Amino acid sequence: xxxxxxxxxxxxxxxxxxxxxxxxxxxxxxxxxxxxxxxxxxxxxxxxxxxxxxxxxxxxxxxxxxxxxxxxxxxxxxxxxxxxxxxxxxxxxxxxxxxxxxxxxxxxxxxxxxxxxxxxxxxxxxxxxxxxxxxxxxxxxxxxxxxxxxxxxxxxxxxxxxxxxxxxxxxxxxxxxxxxxxxxxxxxxxxxxxxxxxxxxxxxxxxxxxxxxxxxxxxxxxxxxxxxxxxxxxxxxxxxxxxxxxxxxxxxxxxxxxxxxxxxxxxxxxxxxxxxxxxxx
Amino acid sequence: xxxxxxxxxxxxxxxxxxxxxxxxxxxxxxxxxxxxxxxxxxxxxxxxxxxxxxxxxxxxxxxxxxxxxxxxxxxxxxxxxxxxxxxxxxxxxxxxxxxxxxxxxxxxxxxxxxxxxxxxxxxxxxxxxxxxxxxxxxxxxxxxxxxxxxxxxxxxxxxxxxxxxxxxxxxxxxxxxxxxxxxxxxxxxxxxxxxxxxxxxxxxxxxxxxxxxxxxxxxxxxxxxxxxxxxxxxxxxxxxxxxxxxxxxxxxxxxx
Numbered sequence: 092x093x094x095x096x097x098x099x100x101x102x103x104x105x106x107x108x109x110x111x112x113x114x115x116x117x118x119x120x121x122x123x124x125x126x127x128x129x130x131x132x133x134x135x136x137x138x139x140x141x142x143x144x145x146x147x148x149x150x151x152x153x154x155x156x157x158x159x160x161x162x163x164x165x166x167x168x169x170x171x172x173x174x175x176x177x178x179x180x181x182x183x184x185x186x187x188x189x190x191x192x193x194x195x196x197x198x199x200x201x202x203x204x205x206x207x208x209x210x211x212x213x214x215x216x217x218x219x220x221x222x223x224x225x226x227x228x229x230x231x232x233x234x235x236x237x238x239x240x241x242x243x244x245x246x247x248x249x250x251x252x253x254x255x256x257x258x259x260x261x262x263x264x265x266x267x268x269x270x271x272x273x274x275x276x277x278x279x280x281x282x283x284x285x286x287x288x289x290x291x292x293x294x295x296x297x298x299x300x301x302x303x304x305x306x307x308x309x310x311x312x313x314x315x316x317x318x319x320x321x322x323x324x325x326x327x328x329x330x331x332x333x334x335x336x337x338x339x340x341x342x343x344x345x346x347x348x349x350x351x352x353x354x355x356x357x358x359x360x361x362x363x364x365x366x367x368x369x370x371x372x
Numbered sequence: 373x374x375x376x377x378x379x380x381x382x383x384x385x386x387x388x389x390x391x392x393x394x395x396x397x398x399x400x401x402x403x404x405x406x407x408x409x410x411x412x413x414x415x416x417x418x419x420x421x422x423x424x425x426x427x428x429x430x431x432x433x434x435x436x437x438x439x440x441x442x443x444x445x446x447x448x449x450x451x452x453x454x455x456x457x458x459x460x461x462x463x464x465x466x467x468x469x470x471x472x473x474x475x476x477x478x479x480x481x482x483x484x485x486x487x488x489x490x491x492x493x494x495x496x497x498x499x500x501x502x503x504x505x506x507x508x509x510x511x512x513x514x515x516x517x518x519x520x521x522x523x524x525x526x527x528x529x530x531x532x533x534x535x536x537x538x539x540x541x542x543x544x545x546x547x548x549x550x551x552x553x554x555x556x557x558x559x560x561x562x563x564x565x566x567x568x569x570x571x572x573x574x575x576x577x578x579x580x581x582x583x584x585x586x587x588x589x590x591x592x593x594x595x596x597x598x599x600x601x602x603x604x605x606x607x608x609x610x611x612x613x614x615x616x617x618x619x620x621x622x623x624x625x626x627x628x
Contacts, residue, residue: 188472218472219533221506224565227498264498271504271532296533299474331472331536 104148127253129310130204131348132168136160168349173204175353177211177343180360183322185335190220191361192322193245198315201252204347205313208306212342213328214359215299220329227264227273233289238263238278244327245320247277247290251313254282262318264327267293275303277318290316300342301328310348335363397618404442405434408607408618412455412589413577416627419595422456422588423627426577429605430490432570441497441567445559446610449541452602453551455589457543459521462487462586465513467524471538475528478511478536482524487586488512488575492527492537495567504532506566512573514586517542523554525573537561541573550606591624599625 104111120126129135138160145153176198181191193213199206228238238261245262258279267274275292292303320327339359346352396409410429417423429449435441465482479486493507508529515524517540525539539561541554562568576587593600604622608615 188468215474215534218535221496221535221566222562224498227501266498266501268502271502273498273501294533296530299530299534301533329472331474331534332477 104144124252127312128165129348130165130168130171131207131310132165132350134162134164136162168204169351171204171347171349171351172200172202173345173347173349173351173353175199175203175206175345175355177341177355177357178360179211179213179341179357181217181328181334181339182362183326185330185333185361185363187330187332189330190223190322190324190326191217191328191330191334192326193318193320193328195318196315197313197317199313201312201314204349204351205310206308206345207310207348207350208304208308208346210302210304210342210344212297212300212302214339214341216330216332216334216339217301217328218331219294219301220327223325223327224264224273225325227266228276229266230268233263233265233276233278236278238265244275244325245318247279247316247318249277249279249288249290249313249317250315251282251311253312254284254286256281256283258282258286258288262320265291271295334359334361397620399616399618400436401616402611402614403436403440404609404611404614404616405436406607406609406616406618407432407434408605408620410605410620410622412604412622412624414627415623416625417589417591419591419593419626422454422590424576424584425455425587425589426574427451427455427587427589427605428572428574429607430570430572431607431609433568433609441495441503442611442613443559443562443566444568444609444611446555446557446608447571448553448555448608448610450550450606450608451552451554452589452592452604453549454592454602455552455587457521457552458586458588459514459543462514465515465524467515467517467538467540469515470513470524470526472536473526473528474534474536475509475511475526478513478526478528482513482515485513485515486511487514487523488573488577490525490572490574491570492525492539492572493568493570494562495569496565497567498565503567506532506535507570510571510573512575515540520544523573523575525556539571549603589624591626593624593626597626599623 141157143155178196180194183191225241228242232238242263243261248259250257258281260278260280262277264273265276272294277290279288292305340356343355396407398407408431413426463484465485469481470478490510492510495503497503510525510527513524515522521543523541528536539556541556544553592602601623604620606619608617
């Protein structure tokens, strides 16, 4: 966090003709739940840039500046619990060659360490359907918020106990210079504060499974994160086998900001009712 | 008379050895270079009738300006009429049986229709993204495509991501010396961003389980000649911007 003199209104030097010489300013932020501790034990500091007025109040020419900082470091982060829950569901066709939609719902528990990184690998039953990559968003387009509509492949929403409103927005395939594949990027807006946060997932594969790697996630509490990838003609996934033929498991690895890791093997939910009916028929 | 025959045979064999030096035929047009190569084994074949053979054909596509790679829309390989496919000799596989799937699953579904193998390589080019390679080993299955006999070339790769393609080469017969034609439309298979850079197919021979007679050929040598130089295969590469053709000449010896 950084507070500098350009971020505050000028402090008056004369009030009602009386010169003011400030010696001490104290700000108490005491509203309950307004501030929360980080869940990382990395060293932080609160830094301020102060601008002092010279003898001539009317000009900034003789102003001087000073930078002061106050260190902050939480400890015993390893004792903070970390057990996020992940639910994955494939919707749509279950047969080989179908293009299912994917819904991933991440629910960290209240009071847990925040997620710093996540790697989610889908089972080998899901291939990337390259023919459905119509276009991707370039970095300049993303910065200017002018990504083409054809580069949208889904949507995402994040809820935080720190924000009155959800953050939400489209999920793009965005150019990723230096990498083989474009990134999957959730462009989240809102939160009631006009925030813009990007959640970037690098795509690759491991052991024949499609993997998304999300790193550099901010140390902020999230109560729920939902990512939806479209299916059908715009689906990025294609079933390489009947997903109702057996249970499909994903491999999910999370690292908390407290450096605690967890590996999950969530079963992917698939609606096999229609498939079973068809088989019986 | 006998001396005359021997002279002709010697001339023919000399021609054969010269022809065999040129393994790949390179053609270039409109910023595209295509190298087409192929072989036929064994070289000793009956003059009358046919014997099981193995045919290998391959192509490499290179753009002269890498920033503007050509997108191969359609490939057609016409093979000498002395060679024959016998699709009826093997069980039939369909695209639905193998696409999409891993190689393991494709072989499980259609292993009894396997007629060959090969390789496939392509580049996927997306805006502001370095081209990434896609491809892998190719397995060819005897099949049908849109009701016509075909060779279904299945490719599975895991890098950078798991994906599979099936290129359907429709087999047709036409009149003429190069009368057995394999044709594949590729635009739908590779998508908008896919650019094929290489393809090879090795068909028939020992790779065909229980179907050695799938691909047979004779040596089209006139009577009195111990061998022949013949147009082996002609490839046509159709790009959005034009067409390249290349013909390979190969040789055979008469097996008495």
